[in-house]
Every structure is written in structure tokens, then in C-alpha cells.
Amino acid sequence: ELEHFEMHAEEPSYWPIIAYPKAWSPSAKGTGEVIYLQIYGEEDLEQYKGKLKGKFVLIDTIRNVSPPFEAKASRHDVESLFEMATAGQPTPRPRRRNRAGGFNLNKAIWTMLEEEKPIAVLDRSYKGDLGTVFVSGARTAEGRARDSAKVVIPQATLSVEHFNRIHRMTLKGETVKLSMDLKSSYTNEDGMEHNIIAEIPGTDLKDEVVMFGAHIDSWHTGTGATDNGAGSSVMMEVARILLKTIEETGIQPRRTLRLALWTGEEQGLYGSRNYVGDFFADFGDSGYTPQEMKPENENVSAYYNLDNGTGKIRGVYLQGNDAVRPIFREWLDPFEDMGAQTLTLRNTGGTDHLPFDGVGIPGFQFIQDPMAYFSRTHHSNMDNWDHLSGEDLSQAATIIASFVWNTSQRDEKLPRKKSQEEELEEKREAKKASKAFKAVDPAGSWSYEVEIPGMQVTGDMVIAKNGDKFDLTLTSDYAPDEKEVIEGVQIVDNAMKFDYQSEAQGMLIDIKMNLDFSEKSIEGMMTAGTFGSFPVKGKRNSM
Template sequence: MKKRMQAVVLSLLLCGSMVQVQAQTQGQTQTQAQDPVIAAIVKEANENSQLEALAHELLDGIGPRLVGTPEMQKAHDWAVAKYKSWGIEARNDKWGEWRGWQRGVTHVDMVHPRVQSLEATQLAWSPSTKSKGVTGEVIMLPDVQDSVAFQKWLPNVKGKIVLISMPQPTGRPDYNWEEFATKESLEKMKKERDAQTEAWSERMKKTGYNARTLPGALEQAGAAAVVTSNWSRGFGVNKIFGAYTKKVPSIDMALEDYGMLYRLAESGQKPQIRIQAESKHQKNAPTFNTIAEIKGTEKPDEYVILSAHFDSWDGGTGATDNGTGTIVMMEAMRILKKLYPNPKRTILVGHWGSEEQGLNGSRAFVADNPKIVEKTQAVFNQDNGTGRVANISGQGFLHSYDFLGRWLSAAPREITSSIETSFPGFPGGGGSDHASFVAAGAPAFMLSSLSWSYGNYTWHTNRDTYDKIVFDDVRSNAILVAILAYQASEDPEFANRERIKLPVDPRTGEQRTWPALREPTRKGGLD
């Protein structure tokens, strides 16, 4: 009975919070009209937007921002200079160091049984080839009986280029099949793909290795290179991550070319390819967070934090992960400095480094700045694509429906009408940088965006580029962030940090606990 009553109370809280937010939003047009700062924010964002210019300079000019690369350092320096040009104090805060590396030219050709240039790129931190490249016969993983049999087979890889990903049975994404295929054909394709995926998983398992450890074993056995194809379930997209080899090149190849090579090898035609992968291993690089501040006038030691990770993988240019979040926060800060130059609380923006390797930049900031975190009114984080904000959770803070709902109600209806809220919600344990602050007990909120096929087409892929940005949606987000920061700064009350009592995990039967603080990796990729 007690558990039932708790469930009823929680349900009433959720319903009540939604009603409150709805009631607040009914009067928001009037609130906006009465507040000249909000009206000016909307006008500035719509009539003098700098988003396109910022995106071009960052994404086209500097490019991807892999931690440990010169491009990452260029981006940090560019952001500091940009903030200073707007009259905003900015700095790069060092928090660690990372394996130094710089991408070079990747060129891959099939040279037997015919000549054809192939679509492929080296994985991050891949070793380079010699100036003339490496040429070798392409072979695939065998379907052995067990790990003992695989060890007996391993000497066969010497001098060979090894394919270690499953060849896809179709290069068409599911939505394309669903549009054109018969029901029977679609079901047949999915059934065959599931069976093939299961069989490949079993084939990999029988080697005694996994996707992380197998490349190293092949390298030790004398393989000339390792080839993967990490298809992202869309036309022309692969996910590009890091290499697990230390001496021989690791490349990722487009589904179409990978499948062709696999079939040629399978049919006994002994295809050969030539790989030229020019990259440079450099000395360890310092890692930074770029921090900018508009100092508060009445409560300078209390903070409103705007948050977005600055680093990216480097298959594309990191446009929607997280170039969009980056330029939203920069544009919001530019607008606030111009129209709200003397905030009550300090407004701080953090552009975090090495989020992709485990939220390292934001975790380092939380660890190194406990006084700031203790006095943080709110954190607004964005990190998932180009779409307008569509979801906000209260992250398990019991009274988040009160203060966050109040701040949201000040924004124009056209900005907030499509936003779904979940109060009080549950604390985020990972996924993006808000989780670093949530673990420390600071009210931190993920401004989750509409998908725009983010998971398939741009998240960590070779197609995460400028042309995928939907600037109307990004502009809407900049307006929202600027208004939220303004409202949080002006609020006479300090946000209540009381947490909900987390329920029992039905899978384990144990009481859920608040996410724990985790230490950042301060020396990454170093031997």
C-alpha cells in the first residue's frame, strides 16, 4: 500500500508540473511583450544572426576537432579570439594531455583483379603507411571451430590485408525497403540479415577476440593492415571511430566497396588493394576547456552555465556533434553580451574537450571548480544534432518543474510549443556533459533536439558536415538558450537542489542511487 501511495503521489507531481507549465506558457506571449530584453533577444537572433558565419569558420575552416590534434588546438584558440572580439573574457583552461596525432591523406585502390579507387579513410590515431603505401592480398576472417583453431590459422595473415567486419546483405536503409519492397520481401530480408548478424557474432566469438582486441592480434601476427566497415544504416554513411593497431594502418571502408572486396575474396579471386595512409604521430598534446564569462553584477559568485562539448570525431567535420551545440552557445553569449551586459549572476560558457572519450573535459571542470559548481544556478547543455529543442527533463531535481517551468514560460510560444517536458524526471548518468554536473548535485539540463536522422546520418559519421545543419532550428535554440540564461540570472531565488527519492530497479530489486562523480581521464591514449 505504501508503494502504491508513493506511485500515486509521484503521478500527481508529474501531472501537476505539466499543468503548471501549461498554465505558465499560456501567458508567455504577454510576458515577452512586457520584457524588452526578451523581445530584443528574439530580434537580434533573427535579424543579425552570426550562426552561419560561425559554422563556416569552425567547420569548413578549422574542420573536425579530434582530441590531441592541431585542429582541436586551433578551435580552442579561435573560440577565445571570437569571444574577445565580442568583448567577452575568455581563456583556455588546461586539464590534461592526450596522444598527439594529425590526419593526413588517405587513398585506397583495388589493383587486382582490376583497378578501382575505393572509398575509405583511416581511423583516428591510425599508424601511417610508408610513403609508397602498402599493397597486399585481401582476406577475410575464417569461420573456425574455436579459438584454438583460430590461433592455428593466424599465421595466414602475414603480409595480408584483413577484413574484419560483417559484409552487409543490403546497402539500402530500412526506410527504403519499407517504401518499395513487398511485405514478404521486407520480412525475408530482415530475417536473413538477423541470421547473418547472429552467425557473424558467433564467428567473431569463436576467434577468442572481440572488435577491440582482434586488430591487435592480427597486427602481432604480421597483418599488413586491418579493414572495417562500420555501416550506419543509411545511404553512404559509416561511423568513423579510433584505431586499435599501433604499427599497421586501420581503415574504414564504405559498405559498397567493402562488400565487393569480400565477395571477391570469398569467391577465390584474391583481390589486392593498395593503401596510402599519411598521418603523423606527434608529441603529447595539452587538452583544454574553453571558458568564457560575462561577470555578474549583484551575485558574481553564482553561475549560470551554458554547456557544449567542443571536440568531435573526425570522419566528417563534427557539424551536428557538436558544432551546432557549440555555435548555439556562442551565439547566445554574443547576444547576451550585447543586450544584457550586466547580468545579476555570472554567465559562464564551457566548451568541453574530449567529451567523446568519456565526458573528460566537463568532469575535469567539475573536479577542479567545486566552488563554482556549488554556486551554479543551472546548466543548459546541448549535444544531439541540428534540430530544435524538443525534450527537457528535470533530471531528478524535485522542484525543477518550478524554476525551469518558470524560465521556460518567458520564452515565445513559437519556441516552446513543441517542447515536451518531464518533471521531475530522472538523473542522467552519462551521454553528455550535463551528467557531469548532475552527479555533483547541480541542476543541469539536456536540451534534447529533434532527430533529423541524427543517429543514422550524422552521429559520428563521415557525413557530419555543414550542409546537414538546419539553421532555422539552430537559431530557435540560440534564442531559447539566451532567454533561459537571462531568466536564470535574474531569478531572485537560488534553484532548489532537492533530489527525488529514486525507485527500486525492477531488474535487480535494488534501490537506485544517484549517479556518482567520476574522475576524468587526464592522460588519454598514452602508452
């Protein structure tokens, strides 16, 4: 819990600094000089040892800021909705894994920082300007900052303009002194959080369930209005609409209607994933990959989720489940005048429908107008009431209530899709049966891109032959200083599967790659922990 925070520049002149502590940063108070770490290799660490205690440490470079000539908020237009509506099916290990390059260097830097104990480590976000500050979780050399009894260096993210101002002064050799007063406390000593579950009982099909929900936890820099007070309030309004409909019509739901407000979504879908693990699937020791489905799994007709800000609903992400398209098309028809008509086979990730989708339960997130969600409010200090649209949220509640009711009243449960693995294997078998099939030698240099909602990740992959297997080196523009080295990967019928871990926002995320190679191109799927599966495309650069 954040109890108090302030930061000021004291020398060479006074000014108040726009900054926010990172999640799980401990209390700290002090005044000290600023030191910028210019580290390009582990050999550069020595010059800073014994010199950082009682100092503020900068670990980012200057980020250039351009005038925002284009509006930060937007709605879907005809072109963007048409692109989604015409999208095709989403493309859905013996190994040793080594960490190389930037990962080892980052670990060494944070190990040194934890030994040196500066007042605080300061950075700036990769986006945001004009006082908008996007803040993530604190980092550590190993493990996670939120782990029990973990030693964490205080950390704060500054507005890019103030970070740049301080950085430029240090580069000119000026002595810059800052002061900070941070008071925080850990308020969850038993490590438990709680989901909120409510039900409207069904009748003749009461053992079957229609679920709808949103996460109720939020990031700490704002009030969590758009992420995800918006989704939670909509789902509570859905429940009110359903109860009022039952009261006024006297018609009871056939299936049980279950509202879920999830906790721990921001830490990795903890609330929904553990709920699914408790009732619908056995995840085994991994906690992620389902080993066996539980009997209750078959009783869930659908799960509907809302978690992309305040924008009104424009349609539904089908998660590759083409069998529900004609059903949802009929259900959307009455809402044409409200702007909700688009059905896309695309997946979308990063929220609580994924654990359901991952165990075969039809799980859906609605397409929403972007508004200023990713550009201004998502995990930023601007995530406040002022950026909510009441009209849009009312529209969303109306449409979702209709979907939940229709799902409850139909004779059959919603059809389920084939697993991503089944879909990929069917495509591979079709390719193998083709007369044009030809075994490919993947050795060489490739570029790739991963389509993730709100962003595109690009990178390079170098593949070297190692006996009858291959060694891979991956780089990404998301973390340009890091390399992933995966050794001893097999290719079977032009298909290559491998996995590794990647660090993002202070978390280690399990990455699984499932790729198909042709002579000049790659296509396949990347699964990022519980955040979802995303299409991968690429091309050969050289042999």
C-alpha cells in the same frame, strides 16, 4: 592529424574504395591480398599465424542492406513529445570479475594481429549505407590506441557496400588485392588539451555562477558540423545575445555567466569531467565517482548543454529533477509558437551535462528534433555544413539565452534533486514497508533492455546460486560475442548491485548495475562511465 588517405581495389579489377581510417591509426602504405579471418575459437588462430604480414585483413561479416523506404531525417511529433512529457521518474560490492567468451577471443585475435603486422585491418560499421560511413577509434589488444607509445595496427572502416563487395569475392575464392596510402601524425605530444572559458561578471550574486556550454572537439571523418559545431556556435551566439541585451537594457546579470567550450568530449567527456574535478568535486583515484564535494559546488545554480545535432529545441530533459518543472514551465511558455514546450523527467546521456549532474549540480541537455543526426551525421563522413539548419540553431540560441538570463536573475539558485542512490533507496524502503513485500530468489534466466537515447540495448542474464551469493552471466545484442561473468554478488531486500567493464568504440567503459527484482520482473538503473545513467527493465524467462 590525417594528412592523406586513399584506398583502391587493384585486382581482379580496379575501382576506388570509399573508406576512412579509424582514429589513432598510424601511417601505412602498401599493396596486398585480402584475407578474411574465420575465427570461432582460439584454436582457429593457428591457421593464420605467419600468413598476415603484408595483407589486408577483414574481421567483419557481410551486413545485409535494405532499401531506405523511410526518410532518414525526422522531427518530433505530438506522439513522441507526449511520450516524453508523460514519462515518470528515471530509475536510477564485494565481487570478483572474470572475462569470458568473446572478450578473451577478441583479445587473442588482436594480440595475433599486432604480432603479424598486416598492412591494415578493415571493417564496416553496424549502420550506414549509400556511402555514409560511421567511423570509430582504432582497437588494440590491451589498453587504448591513443595511449602514449602504444603499438597500433593501421585500421580503416569501409562503406558497407564496398566492404560487402570485397567480402563476397573472397568467399568465392577470388584473389582480391587492395592498395592503401595513409599518412597521419600525432600532434599532441604533451597530452594536453584546453577548454575555452569566458565570463560575463555578475553583480550582487557574482560569487554564484550560471554555466552554459558545448563541446568544441569533433570526430575526424567530417568537419564536426552537427557534432558539435552546432552546439558550440549556438552557445557563442547565446553569449552574444546576452551581451547585447545587457548593452541595450543596461540591466546587469546578478550571477556570473560562464561560457565553456569543452575539449575531449569524444574521448569520454575529458574536458568537462576534469573541469568539474578541478573545481566542484574530488573524484579520488577512480576519476569518475565523486568522493567529496568542493565548496564551489554550491555556488553553481545550473549548467545548460547543447549537443544533439542541428535540430531545434523542443524542451528540456529534467534529469529526474521534478523540482525545476514549474520553473522551466514558466520559462518555456513564451516559446510555445517556436515549438518548445516539452519537459520530461527522463535522463539523457553521452554529453557534457553529465559530470555536473553527477556531482549534484543541476545539469540539463535540451530536447532537440532528431533530424538526421543518429541516422546520417553523428560520427560519420556526412557530418558537414550542408546538414546544418540555420533557422533551428537560431531558435535554440534564443531559448537558451532566455534560460541562462532567467537563471541569473531569480532570487534563489535552482533547486537540486536527490541523488539517484537516494531515490532508489526510498523506493526500496517503500517496497519493504509494503504488506506485499516478499523476498525473491533471482536464480534463473532473465531478459533485459536498457533504454539509451537513439538506441535500445537488449540482452540476457543467467543467475546461478553460489552458496549465499549468486554468479551472473550477461550477454548483450550490442556485443553478442562477449560474455560478462560476475561472481559472488549478494542480493539484499531484492536489490542487487554489481559492476564490470564493457568495450565500445575502442574504449573500456565502467558499467554499474543497480537492479530490483520481483518474482517476474526487473527494474533499475545502469550507469555507463561518464555517459550517463539509463533505465533498465526486464522479465524472467525461466527459474
